[in-house]
Amino acid sequence: MFYWLLKLVVLGPVLKLVFRPHVEGLANVPRSGPVILACNHLSFSDSIFTPLVMKRKVTFVAKAEYFTGKGIKGWLSRMFFVGAGTIPVDRSGGEAAQAALDTLLRVLREGNIAGIYPEGTRSPDGRLYRGKTGVARLALESGAPVVPVALLNTDEIQPTGTLVPTVKRVRMRIGAPLDFSRYADSRGDRFVERAITDEIMFELMALSGREYVDVYAAKLKDPQPA
Template sequence: MLYWLMKYILLGPLLRLIFRPQVEGLHHVPDTGPVILASNHLSFSDSIFTPLIIKRKVTFIAKAEYFAGKGIKGWLTKMFFVAAGTIPVDRSGGRAARAALDTQLRVLRAGGIAGIYPEGTRSPDGRLYRGKTGVARLALESGAPVVPMVMLNADEIQPPGKLIPKIKPVRIRFGAPLDFSRYAGMAGDRFVERAVTDEIMYELMELSGREYVDMYAQKVKSQQTAEPAKAEPIAA
């Protein structure tokens, strides 16, 4: 109830008015039945923009910490995720990946739309990074089609680390559904899951026009964090 109130009465109309979504290929999203939306991930606001332009409810998952913030900022963050249909998942334990997968499987088995970012984290520089195989496992275990979608300029609207977004139309593009029924019963085969994931990432690369990097985004972020700051030369 709160989701629909936020989407259609409170937050949704305001965001559509401000960011005037420009959408290509929305007809590729089926009107009924389970669907996996696999998207690149450029900005914190990606999970907010996507539900604005799809009539059906789209369910993403996010760290439970996003729902536990304090003060006005914490409340606003929580409301944004509620408006986006996001489900909090405890990702601190060793079973975090399985818990996230099971959550999305329940959505699909109920005939819903599960949103997922195969890269696993936001791109550090706008490029498209190697996908994690969770999206393949989700597709193979559920049998649901995968609709590739790309955020084309969300990183321009709200760059990483920026709290206040720029006001400009958000551009989103959808591709034709991908059917992986030829791999039915092969969930758990790491070679098959890698092949499925790479096929999805190739479609995201084609749709977005972004450079593809065959590394995990999280590894790149970790390397950037670990790099020591260059020492300033000492003046003579």
């Protein structure tokens, strides 16, 4: 209820008026049934603009710290993420990635849309980085189609570290659903999971026009000592 109130009445109309989203391929998102939206990740605002333009509710996961802040700022952050349909996940332990996937799998089994960033973190420089195989495991476990979603300029609207976004038309390009049911009997096969993930990343590269880098973005953000 709060999600739709924010999207349709309180916040959504203002965001659409200010940022005038231009979306190509919106009809590629199935109108019913479980769907995985696999998005490139350029900006904090990706999790705002992606649900904004979809006709169905989209659920992302976010670190639990966004929901536990103190004071007015913490309350506003918590209300925003709850209203955006985001589910908190504790990312402090070694099982954090699995907890996120389990949460999204539950969303899919309920017949809804789950959003995921295969890169696992925001791009440090606007390029597209190697995808983690969680998106493939999610597709194999749920049987849901994967719809690639390319955010084209959110890094210009709200670069990393910027609190106040620049007013600019947000642009998005959505590809045709990818069906991986042919791999239904290959769950747990890491080579199949890598092949599926690479296919998804190839589609995101083609849709976004961004240069692809075959390393994990997290390694650039947190380089290991030699």
